[in-house]
Amino acid sequence: MSIQTFGHEAFFMQLNSDIKSFGGRQRQYTHPSQTLSCEMTFSIYLPLQAEFGPVPVLYWLSGLTCTDQNFVTKAGAQVYAAEHGIAIVCPDTSPRGDSVPDDSDGGWDFGLGAGFYLNATQPPWSTNYQMYDYVIEELPTLIEQNFPIDSQRQAISGHSMGGHGALTIALKNTARFRSVSAFSPIVAPTQCPWGEKAFTHYLGGDRNDWLQYDACSLVAIATDQLPVLVDQGTGDDFLETQLKTELLVETAQAAKYPMQIRMQEGYDHSYFFIASFIGEHIAFHAEHLTD
Numbered sequence: 001m002s003i004q005t006f007g008h009e010a011f012f013m014q015l016n017s018d019i020k021s022f023g024g025r026q027r028q029y030t031h032p033s034q035t036l037s038c039e040m041t042f043s044i045y046l047p048l049q050a051e052f053g054p055v056p057v058l059y060w061l062s063g064l065t066c067t068d069q070n071f072v073t074k075a076g077a078q079v080y081a082a083e084h085g086i087a088i089v090c091p092d093t094s095p096r097g098d099s100v101p102d103d104s105d106g107g108w109d110f111g112l113g114a115g116f117y118l119n120a121t122q123p124p125w126s127t128n129y130q131m132y133d134y135v136i137e138e139l140p141t142l143i144e145q146n147f148p149i150d151s152q153r154q155a156i157s158g159h160s161m162g163g164h165g166a167l168t169i170a171l172k173n174t175a176r177f178r179s180v181s182a183f184s185p186i187v188a189p190t191q192c193p194w195g196e197k198a199f200t201h202y203l204g205g206d207r208n209d210w211l212q213y214d215a216c217s218l219v220a221i222a223t224d225q226l227p228v229l230v231d232q233g234t235g236d237d238f239l240e241t242q243l244k245t246e247l248l249v250e251t252a253q254a255a256k257y258p259m260q261i262r263m264q265e266g267y268d269h270s271y272f273f274i275a276s277f278i279g280e281h282i283a284f285h286a287e288h289l290t291d
Contacts, residue, residue, distance in 0.1 A: 029041065044089050059135065059155070059166075060162070109194050121209070140154075163230075166180055181281045192243070219248070219252055230262065264277070
């Protein structure tokens with residue numbers, strides 16, 4: 001067990017697993033989160049290069065119903081992270097625990113596993129659902145204090161709800177990240193059923209409060225620009241109703257925000273899609289993370 005000072009209290013981090021992969025280590029840890037008021041789990045891949053000095057880091061945000069393990073076990077990213085000498089950090093997708101409120105209707109698109117990477121303002125969600133602060137503040141501090149990470153070389157990526165999270169977090173923190181990418185992102189959650197349900201509960205009924213977590217809205221007002229890569233499968237069942245990639249294309253063109261937005265013929269919403277192109281995404285980030 002590693003003990004680290006966080007704020008003014010002793011901070012504990014428990015190692016759950018440590019597996020060798022492509023010369024590096026794939027690890028999973030659990031820690032008590034002050035931000036989310038519950039115990040949280042995250043995974044980190046440390047390439048062999050981390051044994052000799054600080055390495056750049058890619059934060060990966062997963063989608064609805066996922067945990068920290070979906071990307072770790074299905075994406076096949078370790079071989080590319082090892083090649084480029086990049087650490088990958090995968091947080092969970094929401095707060096967890098018996099005391100954390102969930103969707104009372106038992107839906108999978110809200111509540112546990114569906115934190116939407118925002119800071120909830122409405123009770124009872126506001127006590128635990130502070131995923132934006134967790135991803136942007138608490139978790140990076142924990143990572144930088146305990147692992148050989150170069151905090152000046154950070155990138156972020158994600159899938160679906162996590163693609164939404166990666167885009168919005170990067171667009172709001174352009175000085176922190178060097179690049180951002182996404183697979184099948186929810187680009188306009190204020191205009192789709194998934195986003196409308198989650199935002200109504202987490203943020204309340206004023207739609208103006210929702211815009212700070214909407215990628216299209218943020219692109220439209222952006223003054224600083226990051227390198228952006230988005231891949232979307234044309235065979236994705238959620239494309240028309242939930243993801244609406246065309247809105248990001250239109251907004252980026254109108255705002256003169258250069259982005260690589262690639263429509264990949266026949267690919268669906270699954271991790272088979274992610275595994276097919278994750279090597280290109282890590283190479284994209286490596287280009288911008290290299291000094």
